[in-house]
Amino acid sequence: ELKVEQNPLFLSMQEGKNYTIYCNYSTTSDRLYWYRQDPGKSLESLFVLLSNGAVKQEGRLMASLDTKARLSTLHITAAVHDLSATYFCAVDSTQGAQKLVFGQGTRLTINP
Amino acid sequence: DGGITQSPKYLFRKEGQNVTLSCEQNLNHDAMYWYRQDPGQGLRLIYYSQIVNDFQKGDIAEGYSVSREKKESFPLTVTSAQKNPTAFYLCASSWTSGGREQFFGPGTRLTVL
Secondary structure: OOOEEEEOOEEEEEOOOOEEEEEEEOOOOOOEEEEEEOOOOOEEEEEEEOOOOOEEEEOOEEEEEEOOOOEEEEEEOOOOHHHOEEEEEEEEOOOOOOOEEEOOOEEEEEEO | OOOEEEEOOEEEEOOOOOEEEEEEEOOOOOEEEEEEEOOOOOEEEEEEEEEOOEEEEOOOOOOEEEOOOEOOEOOEEEOOOOOOOOEEEEEEEEOOOOOOOOEEOOOEEEEEO
16 A cells, blocks of 8 residues: 655744755655645645656755655755745555555745 | 636535535546545545546545546535545546646535534
C-alpha cells in the first residue's frame, strides 16, 4: 500500500528566509504532484514531476523528484507572506488504475 | 471558460437524509474523482471513474454512492449510512494519459445538523 509522508507538518518562518518541505513515499512511482491550498479553498496545482531528476521552478518555489530515494522536495526561496498556505504532495499509484495518494499537508506560515 | 464546477457551495443535512453533491467539468477529461477532506487533514479518495458508466471504490467508499452517466458529470450521493459526513468534499478531473494532472473544483462544505 502506497503511503505518503510530508515533513514538517507545520512550518513558521520569517520573510526572506529559505526552507524546504520534504515528501517521502513508500512504493515505486515516477509521478508526483504538488498542490497549494488556501484556508477554506480548493487545491491549486503547482508542479507536475514525471521522471527521476525532474526539477520545476515557479517564482520562489522549486520542486524536485528523486525516484530512487522516493523523495520530493519543495524549496522556498526568500519567502514572502503571500506564500502562506498549506502545501500537499500527491503520488500517483502505479498499481492498477490511477489514484492519487496525498500527504498530510504542510501548513506554512510566513511572518513579516 | 474551461473548468470544474461543484454545487452547492454549502450544504446542510439532517441526520437520516441522503444528499447529492454535483460535479460538472467541461475540460473533456476522461477521469473524475471525489475526495473528502476533514479539518487539518489531507485528502482521501471516495470514488473515481475513468470512463462513462464505470466507476471504482476508493479508500473510504462506505456510505457514499456515485454515477457516471455522462462524461462531464459525476454526482456524489452521501447516504444516511455515512455516520460522520461533515467534511469538505472536492471533485477533480484529469486525462487518463500523459501527465494525468488532476484539476480540482471549488468544493462543497457539508454539515450535518
